[in-house]
Amino acid sequence: MSDSTLSKISELIKLEDDLAKIGTIRQQFLKEKSSVDVKLSTTTQVQIDAIMNNLANLNNTSAKLSSIKGSIGEVQKIHDQTISSVRDYDTIKKITMVNQFLSQVANLYEDISGFKKFLDALNQKISIELENLQNDLHYPLPNFMQIHASFTQARNFQDYLEVYSRNLTDDLQSIVYKIVSPMKKTIKLFDDLLNEGIQSLTEVTKVQNFECFFKIIAVIVWEEKQDLKFSSINNLHMNLEDAKTVNYKDFRGRPRNYKKFFFDKLRANLHEIFDACVEYYGNDKVQVYNGLDWLEEELKFVHETLDKAFPSGWKVSSFIHDVYYNRLHQFTMDIINTDPPAEDLLTILSYDSKYGKFVSEFGVQQKSIIGEELKENVLDDYLKNITNRMKEWNDNLIRQETKTFTERVSAPELFPHSQNIEDLDINNNVITMAIDINVYVLPDFKIPLTMLKEQADVAANSNYAKILVEVIENWSACYVNRIASFRELVDEEMDRYMSVFNNDRYLIKESKAKRLFRKKPPAPVDLDNLSPEEQSKLSREGLIEYLAALANSLELSDDMMMEKFAPAYKEKVHTNYHARITKAFDVASESSSALISEVLSAISDIIMNDLTPALCKLFSKKWLEDGSSQTGEPTTANLVVETISEYMGEMRQYCVYDVYELMFRIFLDNFIPTYIRIGYENILHGDGKRIDPHATKKFKSFSEGISRDVETFFNGLDPLFTKKDAEYFFSSLHAIEMLAELGTCDPNSIQEAWQHMVLPKFYDCSVQYIRGVCLCRKDMDKSQVKRLVPVLQEIKTEYHKQVEPPQTTIFTLNDFQFQD
Incomplete structure (x- = not known):
């Protein structure tokens, strides 16, 4: 008996009471035995059936092998008979x-x-x-x-x-x-x-x-x-x-060789068709290029329809394209060898580009009908012709403009101009206003852009991006030369003007000792003793008006150039050429913008020259006492405001607003540091009164005089600005206003004022601004100031490390200097 059976019996009989169940257990074992016998019998029968099937298969295999062996014997017999019967075959x-x-x-x-x-x-x-x-x-x-x-x-x-x-x-x-x-x-x-x-x-x-x-x-x-x-x-x-x-x-x-016959006859037929087109135009062979629409239609049909019907290995579309290309190339070479005029060359170049773009639509590699080497020569010859012509036109224009500008026979021309400007409403929200104004411009100021349009449009029609780009680049070079000519002209005219009207003699820039040994300057020109003709040779009237007209002309041209011309011509070429076109227009625009700034600086210098006699009294006893008399005599600040208002009021009437806005900023960045510089130099070298921080009496207090001038400037000049532009004016005016605090505060608090008052308003202010006011104070000597300057510079350096530059930078005191 197996261990599993004994284990099972031991599980069933554990107690004496379980002995009574032996009969039941016996019946259960008999049922299990019967079940196991049935399963064993079924499995055994399945195995016996499988063995019998395998024996039957083995018997069939043996029979087939015997059949194969017999067949091999037959094959061998036939083989032996074949060898013995060769003579019969x-x-x-x-x-x-x-x-x-x-x-x-x-x-x-x-x-x-x-x-x-x-x-x-x-x-x-x-x-x-x-x-x-x-x-x-x-x-x-x-x-x-x-x-x-x-x-x-x-x-x-x-x-x-x-x-x-x-x-x-x-x-x-x-x-x-x-x-x-x-x-x-x-x-x-x-x-x-x-x-x-x-x-x-x-x-x-x-x-x-x-x-x-x-x-x-x-x-x-x-x-x-x-x-x-x-x-x-x-x-x-x-x-x-x-x-x-x-x-x-x-x-x-x-x-x-009927395939060769096919291609030979096809080639001859294509030549015949093309030659018939050439004969149609007779002696005017260049017109053939304007009548090749049939060729494009033919090639399109070949590529889109006919080629698909031929066996792919024939490459019929490539063959037809090559035949027409070779014939067109030979025809073109025959024309070029006759040395045709520039107009005919442009026609050839235009069709060459058109043809290349057309065939590229069908995946055909672009090939010049002129030939790549010769095409470059033709392009160079055409460009040389055009650039020489453009340079000649530009030189003539420069001579005419120079004559007009220097002679100034009549007032500049008026040009109606509309534009939108931004301002602030009472709630400081940005609003847009439309203004219409007649501005001064130079006669025929549109000629450079007209010249560009004429030549660039012709170049664009050639379908050669290289021609268009180089025409624009050459025009840009001509434009820059024209700007350079105007720059020299403005410098010459300003020299003539200042040779007559310069008021620098009123200024005191050096100490008495230096002035004693300085070579005396030439005597000013006595205008009263000069004839009108002699006066006109020195400087003709209308300079400011023509300077304004020049700035307006450049600004209007620049707007049209960048807003219309640059985008329009970039659309006509591949993006690969956009950078060159952009650079050409940017170079022209930058040179124009630079000249506008120089022209407006020249106007600013003329205004400042007229202000010099009044400004030479700054920080003097007379300046401190301004307004104390009952005679009604205008103060220095009133004279300054009156002069500025006269000039800028006229500028506002005949200037493009962008020019006027820039003009006022340039003027403020000139006027305010000049006001401070002249005041410092008057104290250090002239009749100016050293600043007494403790003076409190009216008409003797430095801070009182500064406040009086600031108030006069604010009230007098504010009407000349829009609310938005006035922000720059107010910010610049702080440079004068802070002198009242810097000139009267405790010397030990100057460093704190520099860090917390000056630098937040003038981020890159020159240290000379503080140094000057300190030298002008009675209670500070040079040794104190000398020790203070490095400390101020260190404070400025640390401030720049900790604080980012403001979005709107005030440049008024960035380069401030004075003579001490």
Whole structure:
């Protein structure tokens, strides 16, 4: 008994009470035994059945192997019989060859006797088919395949007779020649029919006559394969069959090259079409380029439709494109060799670009119809012609503008101008206002842009981005030269003006000792003793008006150039050229903007020159006492405001707003540091009163005088600004206003004032601004100031490390300097 059985019995009988269940347990074991016996019997039967099936399969395999063994024996028997019967097969082969020869002789007799008649009938069929195709593009060539089959049979017969008559006597060869000579006419007729079909391929396809098209192509393809078969057999030396037994109906003695014939005739036809176009225009051959729309339509049809119908390996579209390109190239070279004028060269260049772009749409590599090397020469010649012409125009314009500007016979021209400007409403929200004004401009100020438009439009029509870009670049260079000429002209005119009206003699910039030993300056020109003609030679009137007209002209031109011309011409070229066009216009714009700033600086210098006699009294006893008398005499600040208002009021009437706005900023950045500088120098070298921080009496207090001037400037000049622009004016005015605090505060608090009052308002303020006011104070000596300057510079450096520059930078005190 197994351990598992004993374990199970021990589980069932553990106690004495379990002995009473022995009968039940016995019945349970009997049921389990019966179940196991049934399963065992079923499994055993399945295994027995499988064994019997395998034995049956083994018996079948044995029978098949016996059959195979018998078959191999039969094969061996047949092999032995074949080896022993070789002589019988040789006899049969010879008898067969004799029979074939007798049949060949009989067939040759029949074919030779009927060859002429056969060809005459074939010639008639070919002629009829040719005539029908010439008269009707819709004709489907219904007999063409039959004609080709008969024609091929005749050519095969001809080849057979010619090839195998080479070993015959001369007499027999002459007889063969007479037999096959009528074939020449048939070959010519068939070639004419095929040529007509080739020339008509495009047209029959356009009228949907695809049956005609495919029959012609099928014949060419078949002939190509037969030529390939012949060449392969010939190269492998497999054409050694006996002439007596060869089947001459399938014989080919040489390649017939109908595929080459196809492309040769197609090329000739394309040349004929192009030459007909050239002849149409007679002697005016350049007009051919304006009448090549048919060529573009033809190439488009070939690429989109015709090419797909041909076998892919033929590359018909590339072939047709190359044929037309070569013919067009030769035609173009013939014209160029006649040394045509620039206009004809541009026509050629324009079509060259147009042609290149057109064929590139179909994936064809662009090739110049001129030739790449010669094209560069033609482009260079054309550009040289255009640039020389443009330079000549620009030089003439500069001479005319110089004459107009220097002579100033009449006031500048008025030009109506509309623009939108930004301002602030009462709630400091940005608003836009439209203004219309007549501004001063130079006569014909639009000529440079007109010259650009004329030449650039012509260049753009050439479809050559290189021409357009170089025309723009050359125009930019001419524009920069014109700006440089104006710059010299402005400098010369300012020298003439200042030679007469310069008021620097009123200023005291040096100490008494230096002035004592300084060489005396030349005496000022006495205008009263000069005739009007002599005065006009020095400086004609109207300089400020013409300077304003120049600034307006440049500003208006710059707006049109950058807003209209630059985007328009960039759209006409590939993005690869955008950077060059942008750079050309930027260079012109930058030079123009720089001259505008210089012109406005010149106007600012003229205004400051007129202010000099009044400003020379700054920080003097008279300045401190301004307003104390009852005579009603205007104060220094009132005189300054009156002069500025007169100049800027006129500027506001005839200047473009952007010019006026920039003019006022340049003037403020000039006027305010000049006001401070002259005041410092008056104290240090002239009649100015050193600043007494403790003076409190009215008309003796420095801070009182500063506050008085600031208030006068604020009230007098504020009307000249929009609310938005006034912010810069107020910020600049702080430079003067802070002098009251810096001149009267405790010396020990100057560093704190520099850090917390000056630098937040003037981020990059010069240390000389503080140094000057300290030197002017009574309670500070030079040694104190000398020790203070490095400390101030260190504070400025640390401030810049900790604080970012403001969005709107005030430049008023950035470069402040004075003479001490």
